[in-house]
Amino acid sequence: MRKDRKPQPIYPSVEIVDIAAEGKAIAKIDNMIVFVPFVVPGDIVDLQLSRKKKNYAEGKPVRFEKYSDIRTEAFCEHFGVCGGCKWQILPYQEQLRYKHKQVEDNLTRIGKVDLPEIQPILGSEKTEFYRNKLEFTFSNKKWLTWEQVQSGVTFDNMNAVGFHIPGCFDKVLEVNKCWLQDDVSNQLRNFVREYCYAKEYTFFDLRNRGGLMRTLIIRTSTTGELMVIVIFYDDEKEKHEDLLNAIAEKFPQITSLLYIINQKANDTITDQEVLTWKGNDYIYEEMEGLKFKIGPKSFYQTNSEQAYNLYKITRDFAGLTGNELVYDLYTGTGTIANFVARNARKVVGIEYVEDAIEDAKFNSQNNKIENTLFYAGDMKDILTQDFINEHGKPDVIITDPPRAGMHDNVIEAILFAEPERVVYVSCNPATQARDLNLLDAKYKVEKVQPVDMFPHTHHVENVVLLIKK
Secondary structure (H helix, E strand, C coil): CCCCCCCCCEEEEEEEEEECCCCCEEEEECCEEEEECCCCCCCEEEEEEEEECCCEEEEEEEEEEECCCCCCCCCCCCCCCCCCCCCCCCCHHHHHHHHHHHHHHHHHHHHCCCCCCCCCCECCCCCCCCECEEEEEEECCECCCHHHHHHCCCCCCCCEEEEEECCEEEEEEECCCCCCECCHHHHHHHHHHHHHHHHCCCECECCCCECCEEEEEEEECCCCCEEEEEEECCCCHHHHHHHHHHHHHHCCCCCEEEEEECCCCCCCCCCCCCEEEEECCCEEEEECCEEEEECCCCCCCCCHHHHHHHHHHHHHHHCCCCCCEEEEECCCCCHHHHHHHCCCCEEEEEECCHHHHHHHHHHHHHCCCCCEEEEECCHHHHCCHHHHHHHCCCCEEEECCCCCCCCHHHHHHHHHHCCCEEEEEECCHHHHHHHHHHHCCCEEEEEEEEECCCCCCCCCEEEEEEEEC
8 A cells, every 4th residue: 555655845935046957947955956947046935845865856836935036927828837948937148148058067067178268159039939840749638737627627528739748648738829830830730629629539548549639740941831740540531531621721821731640659750651631742941042851750950040050150160161071970851961062072971860861862952962972870880980981081070969969989980080170069068068078089179159949948059169189
């Protein structure tokens, strides 16, 4: 028989003093660090611990005694329940300050390498409606807010379409308005929801595996194109067709209407057949006259306008004169490779996902770029000494790895190749710092430029230029 846990004590009048690397704020109680969500430095709260470990604790505010002078009002009705945009209550300039500090702390504490002065973080011009892709989940397990539970109202319809609740894998928050993507995204999601309610379509049951509606993915681009992907679980042709026709009629601006029948246990679509209902099976993004094809499975930086600034910094750090052999590691759909190709002699791109490499090749052909080569496979298996001997030692390596950073074998290959410059683009300054420490054997950090791609979150991108010692 399970013992009921004793409620943790409440500590009155605790001041929030800082923000941690993962976005939660910090308080101190008797020299113990406590991580607290949805507060900002300067708030004074009555704090209840929710979890206590040997070296730290986690807590939640149960009462605000005084609000911080820097605190601002959250603009989203779902703030505090939805897992995203947790920094809405922090003014944007303060967000940038803490992100800059996060980069500096990681590179200093983990990297332990000599650093130049870190350039001021480049903020995003758009802080709302800046994403080009969102994914909404259908569930028959609606998350009820505290207010809804306390209301005593019985909810006959427990279907919802929106975002997963953090820590509850099968619970979904019903989203009315999201501020992350162009408002057409809200219009589409809400239309599909109401249509499915009216037609009594079933929503996915994650635990028991059943239901018609599973996921809705919406992609927009700066060219004005619009892709909508409807993912069904049950294979009911007539219902699929009725919904897709209704979407096409209501939103004639859709240029790519696709659907998938995914009956796997997980939501990933990389191994699924994508069927075209209307228009093309891709949309385009554009930069400096270059057009980049984006398919339903393609990775593309989710903040298009800030991605352009990120790539310009990358190209500038590469210092290309037109004579260089460039290796672009983790090239994805070849966006960076094709973006810098006109300034290089030759660019060799490597990427794990085969579909992405096919898009990269298409993007080169479509833009009449003839000095690129692309290879698909695991980076640590492709980028070997034999590969480098065959294609030539690069003058510049650009690397943009996933959050986990680079495999040790990849770092060894870079040290073997000995390019004059390495431009390291990272979405995780902690793993970037670890890799910089390993590259320190032959390289020194010349420039550091943080870039904010995701306003109102703790995430930060960082570009580092390394020069051979």
